Amino acid sequence: MQATAWEPEGVEALLDSKGALADPAAVSGLDLRSFYKQLVAARILDLKLGRLELPMWAPAAGEEAVSVAVGSLVGEEDWVFVGNRDAAVALTRGLPLTEILRQLLGQASAETRGRGLPGSLSSREHKLMGASEALGMNLGLAVGHAHGQRLFSRGRASVAIFGEGLTTTGMFHESLALALAHTAPMVFVCKSQLWPEGAPAEAGLMGDSVAERVRARGMWSRRCDGADAVGVRRAIAAALHRAHDGAGPGLVEVVVTPLAQDPPAERDPVERVRRLLDSRGEWTQPFQDVTEAEIHGQLDKAIAEVSQ
Amino acid sequence: MSALKPLARLLVELLREDERRCLLGEDVGNGGMLGLSRAVAEDEQLRARLMPAPLTVNAGVAHAGGLALAGLRPIVVLPSASALLEALPALRELGRLPWRSGEQHDLPVLFVVPNGPGFGIGGEAAESVEATLARVPGLELWAAGRIEELCACLRSAAEFDAEPSSPGASVGPRVLLLPRSVIVRDLIADIDLRAGLDRPLTATLRDGDQATVFAWGDALEPALLAAEACAAGDESSAGYEVRVVDVGRLAPLDEDALVEAASATGKLVIAHSGPRRHGLGAELAALFADRSILHLDAPVLRICGEAEGLVSAHDEVTASPSAAAIADAIARVVHY
Numbered sequence: 001m002q003a004t005a006w007e008p009e010g011v012e013a014l015l016d017s018k019g020a021l022a023d024p025a026a027v028s029g030l031d032l033r034s035f036y037k038q039l040v041a042a043r044i045l046d047l048k049l050g051r052l053e054l055p056m057w058a059p060a061a062g063e064e065a066v067s068v069a070v071g072s073l074v075g076e077e078d079w080v081f082v083g084n085r086d087a088a089v090a091l092t093r094g095l096p097l098t099e100i101l102r103q104l105l106g107q108a109s110a111e112t113r114g115r116g117l118p119g120s121l122s123s124r125e126h127k128l129m130g131a132s133e134a135l136g137m138n139l140g141l142a143v144g145h146a147h148g149q150r151l152f153s154r155g156r157a158s159v160a161i162f163g164e165g166l167t168t169t170g171m172f173h174e175s176l177a178l179a180l181a182h183t184a185p186m187v188f189v190c191k192s193q194l195w196p197e198g199a200p201a202e203a204g205l206m207g208d209s210v211a212e213r214v215r216a217r218g219m220w221s222r223r224c225d226g227a228d229a230v231g232v233r234r235a236i237a238a239a240l241h242r243a244h245d246g247a248g249p250g251l252v253e254v255v256v257t258p259l260a261q262d263p264p265a266e267r268d269p270v271e272r273v274r275r276l277l278d279s280r281g282e283w284t285q286p287f288q289d290v291t292e293a294e295i296h297g298q299l300d301k302a303i304a305e306v307s308q
Numbered sequence: 309m310s311a312l313k314p315l316a317r318l319l320v321e322l323l324r325e326d327e328r329r330c331l332l333g334e335d336v337g338n339g340g341m342l343g344l345s346r347a348v349a350e351d352e353q354l355r356a357r358l359m360p361a362p363l364t365v366n367a368g369v370a371h372a373g374g375l376a377l378a379g380l381r382p383i384v385v386l387p388s389a390s391a392l393l394e395a396l397p398a399l400r401e402l403g404r405l406p407w408r409s410g411e412q413h414d415l416p417v418l419f420v421v422p423n424g425p426g427f428g429i430g431g432e433a434a435e436s437v438e439a440t441l442a443r444v445p446g447l448e449l450w451a452a453g454r455i456e457e458l459c460a461c462l463r464s465a466a467e468f469d470a471e472p473s474s475p476g477a478s479v480g481p482r483v484l485l486l487p488r489s490v491i492v493r494d495l496i497a498d499i500d501l502r503a504g505l506d507r508p509l510t511a512t513l514r515d516g517d518q519a520t521v522f523a524w525g526d527a528l529e530p531a532l533l534a535a536e537a538c539a540a541g542d543e544s545s546a547g548y549e550v551r552v553v554d555v556g557r558l559a560p561l562d563e564d565a566l567v568e569a570a571s572a573t574g575k576l577v578i579a580h581s582g583p584r585r586h587g588l589g590a591e592l593a594a595l596f597a598d599r600s601i602l603h604l605d606a607p608v609l610r611i612c613g614e615a616e617g618l619v620s621a622h623d624e625v626t627a628s629p630s631a632a633a634i635a636d637a638i639a640r641v642v643h644y
Contacts, residue, residue: 079377110410111410111412112408112409112410112412113410113411114410115407115408115409115410116408116409116410117408122408122409122410122412123412124409124412124413129377129409130408130409132401132405133400133401133404133408134397134398134400134401137370137397137398137401139370140366140367140369140370140371140373140374140398141370141371141373141374141377141401141405142374143367143370143371143374144370144371144372144373144374144375144376144377144378145374145375145377145378146374146378147359147371147374147375147378148374148375148376148377148378148379148380149378151330151356151357151378151380152378152379158374170366171366171367171370171397174362174364174366174367175367175370177362177364177367178361178362178364178367178368178371181361181362182359
């Protein structure tokens with residue numbers, strides 16, 4: 001297939017743009033239909049939250065592969081340090097929709113007493129740590145937390161999700177150094193935006209590979225395509241497995257394509273898994289309608305409840 | 309023997325008593341720049357909780373916060389209070405986090421840092437940085453003063469189980485400032501390492517009714533000496549008694565105790581190291597103007613370091629108020 005500007009470089013692809021699996025064994029043990037339902041729920045959550053016109057709201061459509069993989073793969077005792085585009089992690093981890101809405105709406109009855117940052121969620125019970133104000137500080141906190149987890153017992157990890165913009169900050173590099181120095185069971189998940197027309201200076205990296213830079217400093221890393229939800233899942237699972245196993249920190253770079261950029265349909269991670277299901281005869285329009293109606297219904301009910 | 313030795317022994321006791329405590333900082337594996345972690349480093353059983361950090365003070369402070377989130381109680385030993393200014397973004401993050409989480413999280417992290425003049429190095433290593441640190445939201449700022457109370461201050465500061473400042477509030481990070489000129493001094497008295505501070509942090513150390521002197525850190529001892537000189541009097545006049553208050557906690561201020569002590573005499577002197585301009589003495593003076601105005605019988609005098617900026621090594625002595633300058637100020641307000 002002809003490479004286009006929409007195809008990220010240096011990624012391990014499992015699910016191609018037609019929805020064909022490079023390695024059928026990659027989905028053994030994975031319930032593809034419920035996996036797809038989680039992706040659809042993440043998408044609809046983002047679209048519906050976007051319509052609430054929250055201040056400083058940043059849409060996450062196109063990044064569902066990351067949220068669903070992290071939310072569903074972390075262990076019971078693992079903590080996730082989220083950013084401001086990771087509401088679907090909370091949804092997948094089981095934070096009730098009403099609590100998600102209360103926090104995002106800044107209501108005083110929320111667990112955060114309405115003090116969290118815009119778009120960010122924090123829940124002690126669901127082991128989610130909200131975003132920090134100062135750039136990159138959540139990375140330093142997450143590494144310290146992972147270090148503490150290791151001292152208490154084996155088999156626990158901490159995960160931090162962030163955008164590639166943070167990788168030019170000193171805190172990113174300092175956090176990598178500390179994670180390595182303390183063999184912290186830490187998984188860095190970096191969402192790198194794809195820039196088909198060349199990265200602007202604000203992106204900091206000019207489109208280069210964060211995973212490669214991290215590998216150069218001696219840390220395990222993988223680069224995968226955010227449009228390939230199966231590949232993202234495998235890479236994050238591998239990083240978590242290493243961390244749980246005491247092998248130390250790792251970084252997974254996911255090249256995401258924000259839907260706001262109006263990319264071709266095959267750059268949509270939800271659509272790609274739909275194509276996979278379709279090719280296996282597991283997708284029907286009624287299944288799609290029921291899946292969408294379910295999350296729409298839950299969200300409408302929750303919005304009505306917190307608006308009272 | 310300098311006060312650093314008993315402080316180092318106390319750190320061993322603190323780590324032995326509570327296995328959630330761990331010791332962080334640059335070079336702590338080799339005793340740290342001040343030797344404060346040497347006794348811990350020599351104890352085989354404590355080595356696992358001794359965490360030498362790379363030269364990354366900002367990430368190191370955030371790291372300590374992360375350890376606390378995981379259930380530990382980190383004690384961070386830094387070579388200088390000014391290192392906390394380098395780590396200000398992380399320190400501010402630690403101060404804000406319990407609040408921003410809706411009090412879901414405590415962050416019991418203790419930073420132990422030398423502050424002010426006393427090492428004879430000058431520049432940043434002679435700077436008193438409390439005015440900057442006092443502005444960090446959510447941070448408790450403690451100032452140890454007298455040499456015989458250094459260990460008791462450290463023990464009390466490492467104790468986070470005391471009642472929260474307000475009901476329902478979570479526990480935030482704490483900084484304990486050790487005055488450089490005090491910790492290098494010889495410590496003669498025997499120190500009971502098991503004893504915490506047997507008084508409130510903000511407390512009257514000497515009673516008197518003619519004036520009140522507020523001081524903290526290394527200004528405390530000159531303030532007490534000045535009070536003694538005033539009591540002794542001289543050939544021309546009889547002595548008089550003045551009250552000396554250790555401010556002790558610089559943030560949040562114990563406003564009620566301070567106002568009570570100010571209103572009792574109405575004649576106030578505030579003494580502290582570092583420049584007068586933008587110092588915490590100004591905050592105290594404003595507090596008394598707000599809440600003690602009807603009791604005031606003289607201008608509120610602030611006696612501070614002479615220099616407005618940094619001082620060089622040979623000028624370090626000018627960065628702190630002398631007992632003579634404080635006694636002179638007391639005489640001025642008493643005879644106003």
